[in-house]
Amino acid sequence: MSAVAVERPPVEAGGAAPVGPVTQRRVALSEWTKLRSVRSTRWSLFVMLLLIIGFGILACVVFESRWPHLGADERHHFHPLRANLAGVNFAQLAIGVLGVLAITAEYSTGMIRATFSAVPKRLPVLWGKAVVFGAVAFAVSLPAVFIVFFIGQAILSGQHINIGISHPGVVRALFGAALYLTVMGLFGLGLGAILRSTAGGIAALAGIVFVLPPIVGLLPSSVTNSIDPYLPSNAGGAIWTINPDSGTLAPWAGLAVFAAYAAVALAIAAVLLKRRDT
Amino acid sequence: MIEVTNVTKRYGEKVAVSDLTFEVRPGIVTGFLGPNGSGKSTTMRLILGLDAPNAGRTLVNGKPYRDHDSPLHEAGALLEARSVHTGRSARNHLLALAQTHGIGRRRVDELIESVGLREVAGKRAGGFSLGMGQRLGIASALLGDPRTVMFDEPVNGLDPEGIQWVRKLLQRLASEGRTVFVSSHLMSEMALTAEHLIVIGRGKLIADMGVEEFVASASKHSVRVRSPQLERLVELVAGPEVSVSAVAPSVVEVRGLSSEQVGTIAAEHGIVLYELSTQQASLEEAFMELTRDSLEFHVEDRPKAEPNEVLT
Numbered sequence A: 001m002s003a004v005a006v007e008r009p010p011v012e013a014g015g016a017a018p019v020g021p022v023t024q025r026r027v028a029l030s031e032w033t034k035l036r037s038v039r040s041t042r043w044s045l046f047v048m049l050l051l052i053i054g055f056g057i058l059a060c061v062v063f064e065s066r067w068p069h070l071g072a073d074e075r076h077h078f079h080p081l082r083a084n085l086a087g088v089n090f091a092q093l094a095i096g097v098l099g100v101l102a103i104t105a106e107y108s109t110g111m112i113r114a115t116f117s118a119v120p121k122r123l124p125v126l127w128g129k130a131v132v133f134g135a136v137a138f139a140v141s142l143p144a145v146f147i148v149f150f151i152g153q154a155i156l157s158g159q160h161i162n163i164g165i166s167h168p169g170v171v172r173a174l175f176g177a178a179l180y181l182t183v184m185g186l187f188g189l190g191l192g193a194i195l196r197s198t199a200g201g202i203a204a205l206a207g208i209v210f211v212l213p214p215i216v217g218l219l220p221s222s223v224t225n226s227i228d229p230y231l232p233s234n235a236g237g238a239i240w241t242i243n244p245d246s247g248t249l250a251p252w253a254g255l256a257v258f259a260a261y262a263a264v265a266l267a268i269a270a271v272l273l274k275r276r277d278t
Numbered sequence B: 001m002i003e004v005t006n007v008t009k010r011y012g013e014k015v016a017v018s019d020l021t022f023e024v025r026p027g028i029v030t031g032f033l034g035p036n037g038s039g040k041s042t043t044m045r046l047i048l049g050l051d052a053p054n055a056g057r058t059l060v061n062g063k064p065y066r067d068h069d070s071p072l073h074e075a076g077a078l079l080e081a082r083s084v085h086t087g088r089s090a091r092n093h094l095l096a097l098a099q100t101h102g103i104g105r106r107r108v109d110e111l112i113e114s115v116g117l118r119e120v121a122g123k124r125a126g127g128f129s130l131g132m133g134q135r136l137g138i139a140s141a142l143l144g145d146p147r148t149v150m151f152d153e154p155v156n157g158l159d160p161e162g163i164q165w166v167r168k169l170l171q172r173l174a175s176e177g178r179t180v181f182v183s184s185h186l187m188s189e190m191a192l193t194a195e196h197l198i199v200i201g202r203g204k205l206i207a208d209m210g211v212e213e214f215v216a217s218a219s220k221h222s223v224r225v226r227s228p229q230l231e232r233l234v235e236l237v238a239g240p241e242v243s244v245s246a247v248a249p250s251v252v253e254v255r256g257l258s259s260e261q262v263g264t265i266a267a268e269h270g271i272v273l274y275e276l277s278t279q280q281a282s283l284e285e286a287f288m289e290l291t292r293d294s295l296e297f298h299v300e301d302r303p304k305a306e307p308n309e310v311l312t
């Protein structure tokens, strides 16, 4: 690197730079810079988009082409929106992992020391990350679910098994899917901040979303039925479903329960963040 | 200004810093010395509030670091462990830190230029060499035009040109009236840059003195004497200010007397001397002497003097 060898101007420790106080706004802007300037963000968001749109289209294509051969029972269980949003089930892991990484990558690289040196009160960092990451997750997933809805329904219309955007509950479910993914990302952020390890955070998130429901399913059905609707992913699932199975929570109540999980994770993270050494 | 008052920090059973008290004044470079594991980096993390002490408190410019409105304007630190996301470019790293204090891009670009990272500013910091990493760390430390700077082994990994540059930088920062606190293992390095020294060992304060004072005490010499009648000579030179240590069979080192005095005493009593010489301790030796009892990690099997030296 030849630049090092050449004569440099002296470091101006002062200079014309105005230095202001740390504010929540400024920390949020800093978090936005951090989020947009690492490759893992672009990749995870791209993968999430691909999963939502790809799987949604795939499921619609399969149903549309197989429709004439399906039995009455299968036809009865088919729902145009559920097939259409199949990708959300996979995308939730991508956004959750990105949420975990938003904080654990700072610990694994040591960046957290620079971050907390600049913002020694620490909590503005957590809130800044939550706001910025939540906004980005929502901004990416909302167009994705609308795009896959229109493409998917166009495909299904080949067999006249599609529904329109004005169908009761559809708009709520589409917004709901984007909100669900957003909350999942925030849940990941909270778990990551508690565990401070990428592997630990991803394992915890995957465990809660994918492993916990089948385990609860093994319990006696009276127990299962009373716990099941309150599991994070089941509660949150209510908001993006329009003809729910019996025994699920009402859409907004379900979302509220799911958001409460994420809020609790973030609150625990906040308490620990204040107390722990870095 | 940094004030550390009765600070103790434990990690589990391990006491990293023990009832440590000292002050670092503005306007001069203060060196922070101690053997490996003596608690220098820990002390710096405590000052920044990155770790919390079990007892005592640390103040930066009169307040706990975290209570300042613009922390980066109060203190800028280059920490020991790298503190950069490996996937982010140097420019974005600095920009993200700058934005927390409303510091603009121009300042970021200025600093990149002046630490010599312009050509790599857009590259991932993960690919940086040790020296480039140090330069980036120094740039982040200076972002907020800090009144106090704290550098943990800044010359680590730098080439000779870089070492020169850091020395000048430290002195210039001090001459601008800032508080400059720099850790190092190398006494000789500190003798060149620092005006004051804080020396710790095993987390405890060993010395808090001016560099000149330290150098003066270091140049206290000893007299090396080899004689077949050592026992008799040792009896004769004994006194409250005099210490004698055996370094090899029939060789001793006498402290507290000059070689002239030892030679005269020997002559007066008809003692035969095979060797009489003044031993000048180097700064490093003086430093090692000072911290010998508090070494965290002794190198095994090293007697105080090499017997071989005597034979050759």
Ligand SMILES: Nc1ncnc2c1ncn2[C@@H]1O[C@H](COP(=O)(O)OP(=O)(O)OP(=O)(O)O)[C@@H](O)[C@H]1O
Pocket (backbone or CB within 6 Å): B011, B014, B015, B016, B034, B035, B036, B037, B038, B039, B040, B041, B042, B043, B080, B185, B296
């Ligand atoms: N986070 C930590 N957890 C456990 N022990 C720690 C931690 N940080 C430091 N220590 C221990 O505290 C002691 C002091 O370490 P520290 O890194 O402060 O020393 P140092 O003077 O900076 O050493 P060096 O010159 O090698 O950089 C060491 O024994 C170290 O093992």
Ligand SMILES: [Mg+2]
Pocket (backbone or CB within 6 Å): B040, B041, B042, B080, B152
């Ligand atoms: Mg250290």
